[in-house]
Amino acid sequence: MFTASLAVIGSFLVSQVAAHGGVTSYVIGLTTYPGWQPYNSATGQSSIERPYSSYDPILSVSASTFSCNDNGQASAGQLSATVPAGTTIVAKWPQWTHAQGPVMVYMANCNGPCTSANSNSLKWFKIAQTGLISGTVGNGKWGTGLVQDTLQYSATIPAKLAPGNYLIRHELLALHQANTPQFYPECAQLIVTGSGTGVPSGSYLTSFPGGYSASDPNININIYDATTAARTTYTVPGPAVWTGN
Template sequence: MMVTDKKVMCNGGTSADLSAPVKAGGKVKAIWKQWTHAQGPVMVWMYKCAGDFKSCDGSGKKWFKIDEKGMTAPPLSGTAWGTNDVLKNLYWESTIPSSLAAGNYLIRHELLALHQANTPQFYAECAQLQVTGSGSGQPSGDFLATIPGYAPQSDPGITVDTYGSKATTYTPPGPKVWSG
C-alpha cells in the first residue's frame, strides 16, 4: 500500500455510532487482539471535527500527531521499536495534550510495519473522541498534515530497509508531535 492510498486514513471509514469522552490531559488506550511485526513506528494522530461526527470525514490538512515512538536504539533490525511494544503488550496508551481545545475529534492509531524492505505496511484505525476541558490549544503550520499523503512515499521513514541499512537512527515520517 502507498502512503497516498485512501485506506491509510482510517482503514476505509471515519464515522461510527459510538464516541468516547476524554478530558484533555487524560489517557487513551488502543487495544489490539494480535500484532506480529517488531520493526516500525507507532504514530497517534488527531483531527478536529468542525461539527458533529457524521459530517467529519478527516479531509484536509488538519491531522496532527500527539504521540509517536520510532526506534530508540540500534540496530534497525532489532526490537527497540514502537511496534515491538505493541507486539509485547497488545496496546498503546497516549496522553491527550492538556492544552487541547474541547470538541469532537478523530483519533488515529497507526502501526507502520517496516519488516520488508521497500514494502511498508500501513495499519491505521480511527475512533471518535469528545474532548472536554478548558484548553484552547490548536496546532497549526508545520504540525499539520493531510492523510492520506502525510509524507512522500520516498520518505526515509517509509522506505528504510531495516535489515540492509547501516543507519543507527530513525525518524518517523510526517510532522513532529504537537504537545500543546
C-alpha cells in the first residue's frame, strides 16, 4: 500500500512538471546557446540565460520573481551573446502543454553590463507578441498553442535598436485555469551591436513587477465563461510592440 502510494505521488509530481515549461536554449544565427537547466545544480552552469529554479508558474503579477523568474540577479557563471540588431532569436522549450494564452517578448537596456543589473529595476519594451490568432477565445488558436506545437518562438531584435547591453525576456501567459493566470518568464543576456539609434521611450516602456494589473480583464479572465468564450478578439497585456519605426 505504501509503495503504491509513493508511485501515485511520483506520477502526480511528474505530470505537474510536464504540464509546465521554461526556455532552455536559444538559437541565434547559426549558433545554439544552451540555456539554464533549472533542475540541475547551479554549480558549474554557464549560460546566457539568467538562472531560474523550476518550470512552475508565477501566479502573482506583483511577485518579486516576475521579471525573470528569479531574484533579479545574474548567475555566478553568467554569459552574454553578441548579436547584431535585426537578428532573429529563436527560444526553445523542452516541453509545453498549455494551448490558451499569449506569447510576449520584451527587452530591457541594462545601462551598463547586464551581469551587474537587477532585472526588477529595469525598463522593458515589447518587441514581439502573439495572442489569439484565429477562432474564439474559448476555442481558438493562440500564441502558446504555437509553442505547444513547435516548442519554439521566434522574435527579431528591431534593426534600428541602439547598440548596448540588453536582457531579452520571453513570457508565456497560460489562461487555461479560469481567473488564475499563470506566467512563465525567462531572460537571457545580449550584447546588441550595429549602427542603430533607436531608443524606446514613453508608453513603450514598462516595469516588472508593476507592468500588469491583476484586474486587467485580459489577465483575470475566464475563457470558459460563455460570453467570454465566444469573443473573437483579445488584447495582449502590456505596452504596444516597439518596432523601431
